[in-house]
Structure formats: structure tokens, C-alpha cells
Amino acid sequence: MQDLAFRTLLYRYFFFGWLFQDVNRGSRFERVCAWRHNQAQARWLPLYMRRWLGWGLLLYGLGSLMELVLDCPGLSVCFYVPSALSVPINAVIGAAWLGLKALPAPL
Numbered sequence: 720m721q722d723l724a725f726r727t728l729l730y731r732y733f734f735f736g737w738l739f740q741d742v743n744r745g746s747r748f749e750r751v752c753a754w755r756h757n758q759a760q761a762r763w764l765p766l767y768m769r770r771w772l773g774w775g776l777l778l779y780g781l782g783s784l785m786e787l788v789l790d791c792p793g794l795s796v797c798f799y800v801p802s803a804l805s806v807p808i809n810a811v812i813g814a815a816w817l818g819l820k821a822l823p824a825p826l
Contacts, residue, residue, distance in 0.1 A: 732770065733767075733770065734767075735763060735764060735767045735812070739756075739757045739760055740753040740756050740757060741753060742754050742757065750825060751824055754825060755824070758820075761816055761820060764813075764815060767812050768809050768812050768813060771805045771809050771812070772805065774801075774805060775801075775804075775805030775806065776802075778799070778802035778805070779798070779799065779802040781798040782796075782798030782802060783795070785797075
């Protein structure tokens with residue numbers, strides 16, 4: 720197997736778009752196949768949610784450490800902002816996961 724560049728691996732660690740296929744292209748048969756593929760790949764979405772939750776909590780803890788222990792509130796912003804961004808990212812991942820599990824296949 721071909722080795723991937725580190726930044727490609729890092730992208731794939733945090734973002735899941737590369738797992739899915741476009742269901743708006745091709746014939747009806749191809750769209751249904753893409754939908755089924757996406758439903759099968761939805762099993763990985765809870766893993767991405769856990770990753771974002773873990774990194775969000777870690778960054779929040781580091782921000783608290785910077786602010787409370789080291790008394791550097793300016794530096795703590797560098798940790799609080801990505802921590803706060805993990806919440807809407809988890810909401811998007813959760814909505815995608817629920818949609819792929821609950822919605823019927825497009826016609």
C-alpha cells in the first residue's frame with residue numbers, strides 16, 4: 720500500500736468527507752449504490768465524534784491550565800477557540816450520522 724503524506728493522514732484523522740460518495744451524480748442505480756455506500760460508511764462517524772470530543776476536552780483543559788495556573792489569559796484563547804469549535808463540528812457529524820441512519824434512500 721502506498722504511504723500517504725502526513726498532512727493527508729492528519730486531514731483524514733479529523734475530517735470524514737473522503738469516506739463518502741456523491742449521491743447527486745450518475746444514473747438512479749449509481750445514486751442508490753452511493754447512498755448504500757454512504758450508509759455503510761456512517762459506522763465511522765461516531766469515531767470522528769469521539770475524536771473531536773476528546774480533542775475539544777483536551778484543548779479546553781489546556782486553556783484552563785494556561786489561564787488559571789500560568790496566568791496567561793491571552794495564550795489560553797489559542798486553546799479555547801478550537802475547543803469551542805469542536806461543539807458545532809460534533810453537531811454536524813451527529814446530524815449526518817442520524818440522517819444516514821434514519822432517512823430513506825433518495826429516488
